Amino acid sequence: MDRRTALILAMAWSLGLGACAHLGRDPQLLPGQSTSADVTARYGPPTRIWPNADGGRTLEYSQQPWGTSCYMVRLGPDDRLIAIEDTLLYASRFSVAPGMTPEQVSRLLGRERSRVFFRLSGEDVWDWNVMPDQSGYKLRFNVHFKNGTVLRLSQSTVFPDKFFMRED
Structure with missing residues (x-):
């Protein structure tokens, strides 16, 4: 792949993810007023729907495997928006x-x-792309399971492939 094609693909990828990236700050989605119909009309069907103990539900909008966010849209039993949270931020993942x-x-x-x-090791390791640290390199958050429960957490830095931008 030549440098121009790689640049075009990277720009298209970032623009495609940009639509999802603002779900947490969308001024048209108002707590107490917006409904699940409003959310799905703007952002499409959720990745998953989770039932909540209060009779409401949570709509999951995951950007994995390419993005770095997962928005959980919490709705009350009356189907009204309560909150939107990016659960892959530092505090949530820890x-x-x-x-x-x-x-x-x-x-x-x-x-x-x-x-x-x-x-x-007998470990089943799940990972999520998360926002990079100060180095600018991609970062993955890892959860290590053993015997069906979380054993430990780790992070991995993803260094760029030196062959990705080479000229052929």
């Missing part, structure tokens, strides 16, 4: 704790980017 189940983690962080099982 709410994951040892002993949590995969369903609890999915409910908290949304759909993962990938899952890899490491046979020798």
Whole structure:
């Protein structure tokens, strides 16, 4: 792939994700007034729908495997918007704790980017793309499961492929 094609693809990718990136700050979605119909009319069908204990529900809008956000749109029992939260922000993702189940983690962080099982350690590792740190390199947040519960958390830096932008 030549440099021009790579640049065009990168721009198209970032513009496509831009539509989802503003869900958390959309001035047309108002707490107490907007409904699930308003949300789906603007952003399409959610990735998943989670039932809430209060009779409401949460609409999940995950940007994985390419984006760095997962918006959880919380609706009350009356179908009115309560809040929108990006659950892949630092504070939310570090709410994951040892002993949590995969369903609890999915409910908290949304759909993962990938899952890899490491046979020798017996760990099933799920990861999410998250906002990069000060280095600017891509960052992945990892949750390590063992025997069906969270064992530990880690982060991985994703360094660029030196061959991605080469001239052929």
